Every structure is written in structure tokens, then in C-alpha cells.
Amino acid sequence: MLYFSRWKIIAIVAVCLAGILFTLPNFFSRETLAGLPSWVPARQMTLGLDLQGGAHVVLEVDTPALVKDRVEILRDDVRRVLREDRIGYTGLGSQQTSVQVRITDQNQIEKATTKLNGLIQNLADTTFGGKPVNDLTVEAPEPGLFRLTLTQAGLDHRVRRAVEQSIEVIRRRVDQLGTTEPSIARQGANRILVQVPGLQDTDRLKAILQQTARLTFHMVEDRGPSVLEGAKSSDTEVLYTNDPTPVPVLIQRRAMLTGEELVDAQATFSQQSSEAVVSFRFNTSGAQKFATISQQNVGRPFAIVLDRTVISDPVIREPILGGSGQISGNFTVQSANDLALLLRAGALPATLTIVEERTVGPGLGADSIAAGKLATVIGGVAVIVFMVASYGLLGIFANVAMIINVFFTFAILSSLGATLSLPGIAGIALSIGMAVDANVLIYERVREEQRLGRSAISAIDTGFTRAIGTITDSNLTTLIAAAVLFFLGTGPIRGFAVTLAIGNITSFFTAVTVTRLMVALWVRHYRPARVPL
Amino acid sequence: MLRLIPDDTKIPFMRWRSVTFTISVCLLVLTVLAWGAMGINYGIDFTGGNLIEVRHKGGPADLSELRKVIGGLELGEAQVQGFGQGDDVMIRLPEQPGGDAAQQVALNKVKDKLGDAYEIRRTEVVGPSVSADLRRDGAIAVVVSLGLVLIYLWFRFEWQFAIGAVLTTAHDIVLTMGVIIIFQLQFDLQSLAAVLTIVGYSLNDTVVVYDRIRESLRKYKKMPLPELIDLSINQTLSRTICTALTTFMAVLALFVFGGEALRGFNFTMLVGILIGTYSSIVVSAPMLIFLKLRTGGSPEGVAKSDAAAAAKARP
Numbered sequence: 001m002l003y004f005s006r007w008k009i010i011a012i013v014a015v016c017l018a019g020i021l022f023t024l025p026n027f028f029s030r031e032t033l034a035g036l037p038s039w040v041p042a043r044q045m046t047l048g049l050d051l052q053g054g055a056h057v058v059l060e061v062d063t064p065a066l067v068k069d070r071v072e073i074l075r076d077d078v079r080r081v082l083r084e085d086r087i088g089y090t091g092l093g094s095q096q097t098s099v100q101v102r103i104t105d106q107n108q109i110e111k112a113t114t115k116l117n118g119l120i121q122n123l124a125d126t127t128f129g130g131k132p133v134n135d136l137t138v139e140a141p142e143p144g145l146f147r148l149t150l151t152q153a154g155l156d157h158r159v160r161r162a163v164e165q166s167i168e169v170i171r172r173r174v175d176q177l178g179t180t181e182p183s184i185a186r187q188g189a190n191r192i193l194v195q196v197p198g199l200q201d202t203d204r205l206k207a208i209l210q211q212t213a214r215l216t217f218h219m220v221e222d223r224g225p226s227v228l229e230g231a232k233s234s235d236t237e238v239l240y241t242n243d244p245t246p247v248p249v250l251i252q253r254r255a256m257l258t259g260e261e262l263v264d265a266q267a268t269f270s271q272q273s274s275e276a277v278v279s280f281r282f283n284t285s286g287a288q289k290f291a292t293i294s295q296q297n298v299g300r301p302f303a304i305v306l307d308r309t310v311i312s313d314p315v316i317r318e319p320i321l322g323g324s325g326q327i328s329g330n331f332t333v334q335s336a337n338d339l340a341l342l343l344r345a346g347a348l349p350a351t352l353t354i355v356e357e358r359t360v361g362p363g364l365g366a367d368s369i370a371a372g373k374l375a376t377v378i379g380g381v382a383v384i385v386f387m388v389a390s391y392g393l394l395g396i397f398a399n400v401a402m403i404i405n406v407f408f409t410f411a412i413l414s415s416l417g418a419t420l421s422l423p424g425i426a427g428i429a430l431s432i433g434m435a436v437d438a439n440v441l442i443y444e445r446v447r448e449e450q451r452l453g454r455s456a457i458s459a460i461d462t463g464f465t466r467a468i469g470t471i472t473d474s475n476l477t478t479l480i481a482a483a484v485l486f487f488l489g490t491g492p493i494r495g496f497a498v499t500l501a502i503g504n505i506t507s508f509f510t511a512v513t514v515t516r517l518m519v520a521l522w523v524r525h526y527r528p529a530r531v532p533l
Numbered sequence: 534m535l536r537l538i539p540d541d542t543k544i545p546f547m548r549w550r551s552v553t554f555t556i557s558v559c560l561l562v563l564t565v566l567a568w569g570a571m572g573i574n575y576g577i578d579f580t581g582g583n584l585i586e587v588r589h590k591g592g593p594a595d596l597s598e599l600r601k602v603i604g605g606l607e608l609g610e611a612q613v614q615g616f617g618q619g620d621d622v623m624i625r626l627p628e629q630p631g632g633d634a635a636q637q638v639a640l641n642k643v644k645d646k647l648g649d650a651y652e653i654r655r656t657e658v659v660g661p662s663v664s665a666d667l668r669r670d671g672a673i674a675v676v677v678s679l680g681l682v683l684i685y686l687w688f689r690f691e692w693q694f695a696i697g698a699v700l701t702t703a704h705d706i707v708l709t710m711g712v713i714i715i716f717q718l719q720f721d722l723q724s725l726a727a728v729l730t731i732v733g734y735s736l737n738d739t740v741v742v743y744d745r746i747r748e749s750l751r752k753y754k755k756m757p758l759p760e761l762i763d764l765s766i767n768q769t770l771s772r773t774i775c776t777a778l779t780t781f782m783a784v785l786a787l788f789v790f791g792g793e794a795l796r797g798f799n800f801t802m803l804v805g806i807l808i809g810t811y812s813s814i815v816v817s818a819p820m821l822i823f824l825k826l827r828t829g830g831s832p833e834g835v836a837k838s839d840a841a842a843a844a845k846a847r848p
Contacts, residue, residue: 050794058663060633188666202656203644206637355633355660357640364586364654364794371792379786383779389535390775423726426787426795430730430802433783434737437776441741444772451540470744473689474737477682481733484678485726488670493726500730533534 002461002520012517015509016404022411045413046181047197048421048495051369053362054197055205059170061162061190062351063155067097069350070150070158074119074136075099078148079234081115098149109144116146123157133157159190162350167192172345173208191355202359204338210352212307213342215259217290218251220301220313239303241310242329249310251303256293261286265343267336270328276336277328280343287323295319304329306339372425379429380406387436391443392532397518398439401510405435408506409499421495431503434478438511441474442467447533456531457523464516471512479504537778538771546766546815547759547822553815557704564711571714576721576797577657579671581628581664583640586621586655587647593619594651602646608639616793622651623793633660655794671725678732679703690743697820698739704816705735705808712804723798731805734780738773738813745769746818758826762818770814777810 004012022041025033033042049056071094078101082089088104089112103112116138124133135154139147167184170192174182179196187193199205221227221236227250228238237253240246265280282290293302294316303313304327311329331339383402387395409428413420446463454462482504485497522528546553577584587594593615600613603624612625624643629635636658644653659667679699686695706728713720745765753761784806788799 060662203641353633353660354637354658356663357637357656357658359656361652361654363588363652368792368794371790372787375787375789375791378790379783382782382786386535386775386779386782390537392534422792422794423723423798426791426798429783429787429791430780433780434734434776436779437737440772440775440779444769444775447540448768466748470741473744474740476685477736477740478733480681480685481678481729481736484674484681485729488674488677489722489726493722496726496730500733 002457002516002523004517004520009517009521012513016407016514019404019408019411022415023407026410026414041415043414043417045410046417046419047365047369048419048424049195049197049358049365050360050422051365051372051420052197053199053360053365054195055199055202056356056358057194057196057206057209057354058187058356059166059192059194059209059352060355061159061166061192062353063159063190065351066158066162067150067155070155071097071099074148074150077119078116081119082112085111085115087112087115097155098147100145100147103144103146106144112146113138113140116148119148123154156189163190163192165349166352169346169348170194170209173341174205176341176345177205177208192352198362199359200362202357204334206354206357208338208342210354211342212348212351213259213339213345214307214347215262215343216255216305217257218253218255218303218305219293219297220303221250221252223247223249223301223313239305239308239310241313249303249313251305251310255305256302257282257286257289259343259347261289262343265340267331267333267340268326270326273328275328276331276333277326278331278336278340278343279324279326281324284323287321290323290325291319291321294321368422372422372429376425376429376432380432383432383436387439391439393522394439394443394519394531394533397515397522398436398443398511400518401439401515402432402435402507404514405503405507405510406432408510409503412502412506413499418498419495420499423493423496424499427496427499428503431500431507435503435507435511438467438471438475438507439515441470442512442515443533446531450531450533456528459531460519460523464512468512471508475504475508537774542767542770543763544767544770545763547763547819550759550815550819550822554819557708557812557816560708560711561704564707564714567711567714571717573710573714573720574717576719576724577625577628577659577664578722579664579668579720581636581659581661583624583626583629583636583643584655584657585624585626585640585643585653587624587651587653589620589622589651590649594622596622599624603643606639606642606646608642621654621793628661628664633662636660667722671722674725674729675706675732678729682732682736686740690747691826693821693824693826694743694747697817697824698736698743700820701739701812701817702732702735705731705805705812708808708812709801709805712808713801718800719797721797723795724801727798727801727805730802731809734806735809735812738776738809739817741772742766742769742813742818743821746821758822762821766814766818773810773813777806781806 025042025044030044036042075092075094078099079092082101087108089101090104092099092101094100103109119136120138121135122132123135124131133153134151135157136151137149139149141147163186167186171184174184174194174196177196179199181197183195185193194209196205222230225248227248230250235253236250238248238250240248261282262280263283265278268277268279269275270277298316298318301313301315303310305311312327384399387398389395391398406428409431442463445467446459449459449462450456479501482497482501486494486501489497596613596615599622603611603613608629609627614623615621616623626639626643629639640656640658647653679702682702683695683699686698709728709731713724718724742765745768746762749761749765781803784799784802787795788803791799
């Protein structure tokens with residue numbers, strides 16, 4: 001146990017130096033590091049949101065709303081296809097996940113069956129075989145009565161797609177906020193985790209995350225309180241303006257154009273009134289449609305609708321041929337900026353609800369770092385003093401190993417680019433206490449063997465050998481707990497699990513191998529008759 | 534050199550095992566009773582709700598005024614608690630009826646009311662759907678970690694050791710919860726992490742003692758179990774105390790100097806270290822006798838060896 005070949009010694013020392021080298025970047029500023037040659041390790045630990053401040057927001061796709069949307073679309077589709085072929089129907093209605101309709105003319109039932117079955121869409125990729133996944137089923141419980149039900153598989157697929165698309169949209173939106181290293185990830189089946197470090201204005205972030213930003217252009221039938229009394233039609237609906245006292249506007253349900261056809265949006269100032277407006281530009285097909293529509297409807301009002309609120313309903317004064325326009329709607333500079341940002345990033349495919357939010361201001365983060373540092377240093381010093389008092393020279397060896405262990409933990413965190421959270425600091429402090437445990441085990445064993453009458457070298461040898469089995473078992477049990485914490489924990493708790501696990505694994509090397517090397521070199525040099533324990 | 538535990542201690546732990554077992558059982562019963570009577574003071578991670586940490590700009594905050602203001606918002610039973618230098622305040626709101634979106638509304642109401650006099654340092658909002666998930670995940674975490682450890686120890690030791698270690702750890706978890714309940718400490722995700730860390734720590738301790746017992750079992754083939762266990766515990770006593778002390782010191786430093794955010798975690802850890810150390814000395818090893826590991830299995834054997842141990846212990 002006490003023999004080390006020259007190469008082994010060099011390897012161990014090299015590993016320790018590497019540990020220190022990879023920790024060093026954390027002591028320098030990013031600017032200094034950028035100026036160093038590229039072969040110097042320059043990766044720093046990432047500080048968790050709780051240490052540098054920032055926002056952690058979990059959004060959930062509103063599944064019931066999504067289902068309701070799907071059912072409504074399905075009902076509209078049924079109406080559309082039946083009308084297209086002039087099939088008479090009655091009693092078109094919807095329940096939770098199904099739509100029901102009765103065909104009035106017996107002779108048209110067959111035609112209706114073909115038409116309605118044509119609505120079924122396959123959602124699975126069947127290019128390479130495999131079973132198709134249909135988004136709905138068509139049943140006829142009695143002749144002439146059809147029931148179209150959305151399948152669970154189809155709805156799950158929609159939710160999944162909605163989450164994926166939302167992540168894309170959110171990424172585009174958050175990127176435009178200009179913060180560093182935001183992270184956006186799926187969590188579970190229908191949730192999205194957004195982490196934005198170093199953000200000051202969390203209210204703005206939340207507003208930007210949650211707004212659907214579905215922009216549509218509709219022709220206006222009428223406006224004012226009178227529209228509420230008029231006859232209802234399935235082709236029109238009443239929406240309200242965003243004025244201080246909302247005005248009802250009767251618009252055509254069908255959108256002439258949507259925000260999907262926008263290529264750009266910017267906040268600017270109107271030349272006439274010098275108020276904040278959002279200017280936008282359509283793509284080629286959008287521009288053509290807009291031109292045609294505006295030519296046909298000069299003198300009539302149209303509505304610009306954002307998330308079911310009419311933000312502006314101007315009258316078309318002349319054909320708009322250039323494919324660009326302006327939205328004015330009581331904006332402040334900030335809200336015009338945000339709307340432009342949202343329009344550029346695109347609309348969310350579903351409603352998102354904030355289900356969890358944790359934000360930490362930068363002041364608290366800095367305080368936490370300071371407190372964590374102080375506590376770790378005090379804890380470390382207490383452990384060092386205790387070890388020297390209890391084990392003398394060998395205690396010093398253990399302390400050196402423990403300090404190297406802390407370096408290793410930082411080095412691994414830095415090179416993995418892992419995040420150091422406040423509980424992570426606790427993990428480091430705790431692993432300081434536990435790292436010396438391996439040495440305590442060894443030294444107690446050596447002391448015991450020496451009392452049984454063994455020589456110094458023999459006692460050290462047996463002590464190390466016997467203790468290693470115990471250290472393996474005890475470290476592995478701690479590691480199991482850390483692993484469970486990691487896989488089942490979230491955010492900062494994971495940070496704790498990571499540092500605890502890293503400290504645990506590296507302590508095996510430092511407390512056993514590095515300490516053994518120091519003891520071996522000491523024995524070789526001084527040939528002690530007794531171990532001073 | 535500093536010697537916390539003298540060499541060659543011969544403390545007859547097994548002779549007192551009926552006493553220590555009674556103490557443990559009483560404490561366990563007390564915990565269960567307190568659980569029933571007082572309940573766990575769950576934090577917002579598990580109940581849903583809002584937590585807002587603010588700092589009053591320029592001097593101590595007027596807590597009673599703040600209570601009145603927050604109370605006036607009619608957001609249920611709000612807690613307003615000062616800490617630190619007196620300018621820091623923690624505001625907790627219970628879960629608002631009306632689903633996930635309602636929590637945000639409540640947060641904004643409080644923010645508006647606080648205005649510019651306070652710096653908002655931290656906000657946490659946990660909606661009902663998330664808190665239910667966190668509760669479930671937390672319970673799974675504790676059970677899974679115990680299960681994995683059971684399997685691991687089963688491979689490494691005989692089954693009595695595996696069961697003994699898991700029962701000891703369960704004992705530690707319940708007693709730690711007991712302290713949390715009796716002091717009505719906030720039980721949140723951090724406390725749960727602390728409990729899981731205690732699982733690791735307590736097992737670590739227990740395994741060291743078990744390891745020595747296993748070694749002694751091979752060495753002294755004829756020694757009665759209680760005597761052998763006493764020997765093993767005494768041999769490892771110095772290590773058990775030293776490690777408990779170093780870990781305790783490190784966590785104590787965190788508790789005193791580490792700031793408010795981790796206070797719950799650190800307190801739970803401190804309690805857990807004390808309980809874990811106690812149990813690895815006087816609970817885990819006697820468990821092996823109850824689980825009938827080797828000679829100590831027959832009642833006469835236990836009685837005889839108890840007498841022997843008693844005789845040895847007498848000066």
C-alpha cells in the first residue's frame with residue numbers, strides 16, 4: 001500500500017495540479033480570461049439563478065383550452081364541408097371532445113359519410129410503415145346521426161406539438177430581451193421551464209411569456225352598443241376594443257390575414273400624431289392579399305385584432321399596395337416595443353399559464369454568495385483546526401487532501417459548465433465535513449492497529465487497506481441518496497445533489513490516494529518508528 | 534493530541550438497549566401523536582401559494598403596518614415575518630382559490646400595495662398543479678432512495694444488515710420529522726432535500742458500524758452477538774463521534790453565517806446529524822439482534838451474553 005512508482009506519483013501530482021488549474025478561471029474576470037491564449041482553461045462555473053439573480057418560470061400549456069379550441073375548429077370544419085356540398089343538416093353541436101350533427105336528407109347520408117370521414121387526419125409519420133394515428137373517429141350511432149370524437153392520441157399529439165412550438169416561440173421572444181444565456185426547456189408532458197439569469201424586470205418577462213400574440217385582420221360589420229342587440233350569425237362575432245371604456249365591434253369571424261404573414265414589425269412614432277405605433281410589413285403573398293382586400297373595400301373599416309381584443313379599427317382610405325402598415329392603439333413606447341417583439345417572434349399556438357415562479361433579485365443573490373463564502377470558510381477552518389488537533393501531522397495531510405477536494409469540486413463544476421446554486425454551496429460545505437470522514441476512518445484504524453502492536457509501516461498499511469472497504473460502502477450509500485436527489489429534484493436542489501455527489505466521488509481519490517501518497521513519502525523520508533497519532 | 538473518546542472504551546451499549554429502544558419508541562410514538570395533533574407546517578412548495586421576500590428601503594420595516602396592509606387585501610391568512618436586521622420581511626400567502634392564474638393575481642396585488650418603499654428581493658409562486666406534483670415526487674424520492682439502499686446493502690451484506698440499516702434510517706427520518714413538527718418549522722423542498730441528505734449521512738454512519746460488526750463476525754467466530762456488537766461499536770466510537778463533529782461544525786457554520794435562504798435546510802441537517810449519530814450507535818446495531826443475526830438469536834443466548842457483558846463492564 002505504501003509503494004508508489006515514480007510514474008504514479010507524477011500522475012497523481014499532475015491530476016491535483018489540473019484540478020487547481022481548472023478552478024483558477026473562476027478567480028478572474030471574463031475580460032481577463034478572454035485575453036489569455038486559447039489553450040489555458042477558461043471555463044467558469046455558472047452561478048445559479050438564486051446566486052446571480054434571475055427568473056425561473058414554469059409555464060403549462062392550457063390543455064382544456066386547447067381541447068376546446070380543437071372542438072370548435074372541428075365544428076366549423078363540419079359546417080364547412082356540409083355546406084360546400086349543400087348537404088342539409090340540423091342540430092350541429094359539441095360536447096366535451098366531440099361534435100354531433102344530424103343529416104336531414106336520407107339520400108345524402110352516404111355523401112355525408114364520405115365527406116365527414118375526409119376530415120380525419122393522420123398524425124403519425126407513416127412514410128416507413130407503422131400504424132397511422134388518427135386525430136378523430138367518425139361514428140354513426142343511428143342512421144343520419146354522426147358523432148365525431150377527438151381521440152386521446154390525437155389530443156396528446158396536439159399538446160406535444162403545442163409545447164414544441166411554444167418553446168420555439170418563447171426562445172425567439174426571450175432572445176430578443178437581450179439577456180445572457182436564457183434556458184428554455186420542456187418539463188414533463190405539458191410544461192415549459194424558462195430560466196432567465198440576471199433579469200431585473202420579471203413582470204415584463206412574464207407578460208412577454210404569457211401573451212399569445214395572435215394577430216388577425218378582419219372586416220368590420222358595425223361598431224357601437226347597437227351591435228349587441230342585432231341578430232346573431234355564425235359568420236360574425238362581437239369583440240371589444242382596448243379603449244378605457246371598451247366599445248363592442250361586430251367583425252367577420254373569418255380572418256382576412258393573420259400575423260403569420262408578417263415578415264417584420266418595429267416600434268416607431270407616427271408622423272401625424274407623434275404617438276408610439278407599431279409598423280409592420282407583410283410577406284409577398286400577404287402583401288398581395290392585403291392589396292386586393294384594401295382595393296375592394298375602400299371606405300370600409302377593418303379591425304386589427306390581437307388576442308381577441310380589437311386594438312385598432314381604422315377605415316381603409318385608399319388601397320394599400322406596399323404591403324406595409326401601422327398599428328396605432330394607445331401604445332406607450334414600452335408596450336409598442338413589446339408588441340413589435342411579440343409580432344416578430346410569432347404567436348403562441350396555445351394559452352400558457354404560469355404554474356410556478358421563482359425570482360431572485362440581484363441584491364439577494366450577491367448577499368447569498370457572500371454568506372455562503374463566509375460560512376464555507378468558517379466551516380472549513382473549524383474542520384482544519386479540529387483535524388490538526390486530533391491527528392497532528394496526519395491531520396495536516398488530511399486537510400491538504402480536503403482542500404484539493406474542494407478544488408476538484410470547483411474544477412469539475414467549471415469544466416462541466418455546471419451550475420452552482422445556493423444549496424450547491426451547502427453541498428460543498430457538507431462535503432468538506434464528510435471528505436475528512438474517510439481520513440478519520442483510516443487514521444482511527446491505523447491508531448487501532450498500532451495499539452495492537454504493529455509497527456508504524458505495518459499499521460499504516462493495514463489501516464489503509466481495511467478502511468478502504470468501509471469507505472467504499474459508506475460513500476456509495478451517500479452517492480445513492482445524492483443520485484435520487486438529482487433525478488427527482490428540481491432546480492437548486494439538483495445543484496446540491498451535483499456538488500454533494502462530485503465532492504463524494506473526488507473525496508475517494510483525495511482522501512485515499514492523495515493522503516496515502518503524502519503518508520508514503522513521509523514514511524520513506526523519515527522512517528518513523530511510531531505513527532504520531 | 535486531542536482525544537474526544539479515550540482508547541479502549543468498553544461501554545456496554547447492548548446492556549442498555551432496552552432503555553435506548555424504549556426511548557426511541559417513545560420518541561417515535563410522540564412524533565406520530567404530534568403529527569396527528571399538530572400536522573406538518575408545509576411550505577408553499579407543497580401547499581401552493583406565494584412567498585415574497587422584501588427589504589424596506591431605509592431602516593426597519595413596520596411589521597404591524599405591513600400586516601394591516603396585506604391583511605386588507607383579503608388574500609387569506611397571510612404571514613408577515615421580519616428577519617435579519619429588521620428591514621427584511623418575509624410575506625407568505627396561502628394558495629388562492631381559482632387555479633394557477635389566481636396565484637399571479639395575488640402576487641401582483643401585494644407588489645402594487647408595497648410600492649416603492651420596499652425592494653422585492655425574492656418571489657416564489659407555486660400553483661396548485663405544481664405543488665401536487667412536488668408532494669408526489671418528494672414522497673417517491675424518499676421511498677426510492679431507501680429502496681435502492683436496501684438493494685445495495687443486500688448485495689454487500691447479509692439481509693439482516695440491509696433491513697436493519699433501512700429501519701434505522703426510517704427511524705431517523707421520522708424523528709427528524711418529529712422535530713420539524715414539534716417546532717412547527719416550515720417543511721418545504723429544502724427540508725426534503727435535507728431529509729434525503731440525512732438518509733445518506735445516517736446510512737453512511739450505520740454502514741461503518743455494520744462493516745466493523747461483519748469484520749468481527751469473521752474474526753471472533755464464537756463470541757456472543759451482543760458482546761461482539763459492543764466491541765464493534767466501541768472500536769468505531771471515536772470515528773463516529775469525530776465525523777459527526779466535523780460534519781456538524783461545517784453545517785453549523787452554514788446555519789449561523791449562511792444566510793436566511795438556507796436556514797431551514799441547515800437546521801434540519803443539524804438535527805438529522807445528531808439523530809443519525811445517536812441511532813448508528815444505539816439503534817442500528819441492536820436491530821441486528823432483533824433480526825436474529827447469528828448466536829444472539831436464542832433468548833438464552835442473549836441473556837447469557839448480556840450477563841457476560843455486564844460482568845465485563847463491571848470494574
